Amino acid sequence: MAKGQGIDDQLCFALYTASRAMTRAYQPILEPLGLTYPQYLTLLVLWEDDGQRVSALGDRLHLDSATLTPLLKRLEAQGLVRRSRSAQDERVVEVSLTEAGWALRERAAHVPLAMLCQTGLDLGELVALREQLKALTARLRG
DSSP states (O other): OOTTOSGGGOHHHHHHHHHHHHHHHHHHHHGGGTOOHHHHHHHHHHHHSOSEEHHHHHHHHTOOHHHHHHHHHHHHHTTSEEEEEOSSOTTOEEEEEOHHHHHHHHHTTTHHHHHHHHHTOOHHHHHHHHHHHHHHHHHHHO
């Protein structure tokens, strides 16, 4: 095999393993909150901008409805979000936080700092890495 062709030489594999490690690192931090990593990401979006259409939420999270719908149903069963049909268009489902969903925001306030500590990066390194990954994502999406 030619040099640079092994799996450890591939950017895709480094990104894949880093993503899996990041998700695993979140697990013990989110477990006491009763959340999975995708649920936490969904709540982050709603804490930022509550009352969104399911389609807008899917676009923001880069999730299709087949993935997002069961996730939202579980958050609804936990009493954290409410799904309702739009008054303007019955075909549109909107998602909004409940009081419990808003209250969880305070209980989850420690998560970003806990994850920063988990990475071992300083804040400058973290910001630089995040910006590089955002730029790579933008390039790949064209």
